[in-house]
Amino acid sequence: MNNKLIVDCVKENIDTICEIDKTGSNYNWTKNMFLEELENKNSFFKVLYADNKIVGYIIYHIIIDEAEILNIVIDNNFKRQNLGKYLLEQTLEDISKQNVKKIFLEVGEKNIPAINLYLKCGFEQYNKRNNYYKNGENAILMKKQLIG
Ligand SMILES: CC(C)(COP(=O)(O)OP(=O)(O)OC[C@H]1O[C@@H](n2cnc3c(N)ncnc32)[C@H](O)[C@@H]1OP(=O)(O)O)[C@@H](O)C(=O)NCCC(=O)NCCS
Incomplete structure (x- = not known):
């Protein structure tokens, strides 16, 4: 997978995200839960594209200097291709630029x-x-722990 891109999730992506979640995870979220994350000002909801296809997502919150990762899921057809690691590593890099001290x-x-x-x-x-x-x-x- 060479052509990878992480962008903000938008409402139009939610049905695809639900499908990935339903088939790719044992801890399923409802559509409303995803929609609420789009509205939550503390929430960062990112989708991972690989070769122009959505293959996974991550949701995390940042409140002051603490972050919490709520979920990360990779599409079943794309598991074990280092995509989860890529998405998490990029996320950790983004979080570390925001004065966050601890991630839970x-x-x-x-x-x-x-x-x-x-x-x-x-x-x-x-x-x-x-x-x-x-x-x-x-x-x-x-x-x-990121700092201190
Ligand atoms: C967890 C998850 C996101 C990993 O995504 P992935 O793209 O398949 O994982 P990667 O290929 O990037 O693997 C990175 C590392 O994760 C671990 N890993 C991934 N899949 C694994 C498996 N089936 N068994 C054991 N370790 C595994 C390994 O340490 C792997 O490193 P390695 O390939 O050098 O051994 C994916 O399995 C998933 O979507 N799971 C269901 C959703 C879920 O439960 N999310 C977590 C909620 S808290």
């Missing part, structure tokens, strides 16, 4: 692909929440 996220304990990706990008576990998800799965809480 929650990830399902059984979600090995995502946990590995986060570890690879410098996140570390700092806590755990039992029965966090609807299906009873525990959540691993991870953080990455």
Whole structure:
């Protein structure tokens, strides 16, 4: 995948995002949840294009000097081609330019692909929440320190 581009998500992308989410993730969001992110002034909602096709997205919030990654999903047909790592690394670079000191996220304990990706990008576990998800799965809480 040579031709990659990360841009702001727009309303017209939401149906594609829902499809990617439905097929590519076990933690599905509703269409309304995505639409609310477009309206939220603290939210950054980015889509990743590869060869002119939307292949994934990331949503994160920044509040003062802390960021939270809410979700990152790569289309099933494009997984394991380093696209998730590319999207997360570019996002971390963007976040680091905004005076953010710490980045937080929650990830399902059984979600090995995502946990590995986060570890690879410098996140570390700092806590755990039992029965966090609807299906009873525990959540691993991870953080990455940027400054200080
Ligand atoms: C997590 C996710 C975004 C990774 O995207 P991806 O483009 O397939 O991942 P990449 O090809 O960039 O892989 C980067 C690293 O992630 C880890 N990884 C990715 N897929 C993996 C898998 N199936 N098993 C184990 N590790 C995996 C590896 O460490 C990998 O590095 P490596 O290729 O050198 O081994 C993708 O699996 C996904 O969309 N998952 C479903 C949605 C989700 O659960 N998101 C997280 C919400 S908290």
